[in-house]
Amino acid sequence: MRRTLYALLATAALCSCAADGSYTLDGTVEGVEGTLYLTDLFTSRIDSARADANGHFRFSGQVSEATPALLRSTDGRFTTRLFLEPGSIELQGKIFEPMGIRLAGTPSNEALGRFRDSITELSHLAFERQDSAFRALERRTIAANRDNMLGVTLLAYNLADELKASEMLEEIGRFPAHMQEQRMLSELKRMALQGLKTEPGQPYTEIVQPAPDGTPLKLSSLIGEPATRYVLVEFWASWCRPCMNEVPYLKAAYERFHPLGLEIYGVSFDREREPWLAAIRDEGLKWPQVSELKHFDNSAARDYAVRSIPSNLLIDTRSGRIVATNLRGERLEKRLEELLGR
Template structure:
């Protein structure tokens, strides 16, 4: 769904594994009023790097207990399925329940919707539940917006789709603030480290990542996961303002190869967009206006599309009057061009100076006009 793709969601389930490299015995106790003797609890976890293992147990009178031995504390997934459903012989479509395989007893109180499960019993799972409680209201609103967006898309209600995109962005910002507050009040929790790793885009926010990492307690920083993340922060190349923009080469719709480095000696506005991106198409008239005003031997624009459909890409270029060079590898969100700039949402753009350094980013509307007037005066 485009509503979700345009702005990468902050973590709703945390995914850092191998938190502490120590063997652990964990007992999972699950309770549910919505099960019978034909229901099973399956637990999926890593029994060694790169290998998943599934253990299972039957529910008896709405309760079951499963002892597992794991090589390291990790985030595992539990599923409630029917005994004869062929669960392990087909792709998993059931809603999973996240929990941590911490030493001791982990209690899962499963509601009618597995996503409403309450976790308790160990310190890490208590913190995880606290985090889940923080984001639960936002997840419910996101779900409603997705339904509204689908309805608007089916009825071709462009105005409603655009409004929902804007509302979603606002909601995502509010959720980010709530998650950051959780981080600030749980600096001694592995959950905060997990949230950082899932949410903070180091390539774009390295300085912020460094500062937040230093806020974490010594215990968390010195855990195996903490040490790895600290090394990841320091080794990641960034696309922050002041850094040299990564060079790339890609093809135009006509097959011509264009390199970013060929624009050295002039200011270049690198614009990441796609034909299916409503906010991008809404912003295009502002970019067209800027190009008409400032195009010269000192300034140019290079469009980079996250399209996969070449015909749709070419049609959008023509319809929106984008007369500057356009390139794409037609790989969508798997585009190496987008990955090299850590693109996680579009529209996104970078203003690069004649020496190849990034001097501004994500300029839109009046902000784009103002910045160009400053540097090209």
């Protein structure tokens, strides 16, 4: 999906480290009234403070390491992201001008301010050029900020799903050793190492989860079918709109290529049984389905380093190896046509 500049900015956050763990956040947001809430996104810890008649507020606290945070008003009319890091953080802005929020006072928030300015400069471009321009900007910004959390956060939030596991490890290796110990980069590295096992050419990993009738269904049981030449493992959920948007492509591919040796093994990240079963029934999904009903706390998500859905991988049953990943939309039928013909 095309990302607007504001949506991209909403996910852009950064942080930095210092010797002392204490911080203060002094802010003035014109038009803000009442209570403001500050949420530490690593720990879900919430603090609150009241804005005075001029929209001024102040928070103080301690962090064990620099952490992403969300600041919002009670009525929801104001929200912005920042990073809590040791030092004095300053915030200025107006309630209905999210692109104009100014952050300063600490290294990472200074960098965020510069990054926001650069994004604003892209607004004069034609809409169809904004996305490619932003991608180039974030690449440059990551390269220039490997010594602080701006680079880490942009890598984690904006590029992680676009890079292969081997490419992610190369990116992580470009950060200084002390930055690689930060929890976000450490988790990215762990997932990338796991993801190496799922790149094309690697052997598949077994999945055993309950089918809709409650009986365990092994992935290997489908791969072992003599008539099956390829198995598409599809990670999805009934609550995931992009996943449901892929259903017509999956159904078309299944109808066309199932007689030629294609099977699909659906792994749902649903939380509740009824919505999962309703989606299978209402959408007419004819291929085998399994789910642990644990959302992203799914064993297959860990084994295959699934960070987002929809996601899939294609397994050659003769070799037991992965031959393609993330075949979305029309690319699915095109790849199957190359492999199965017709």
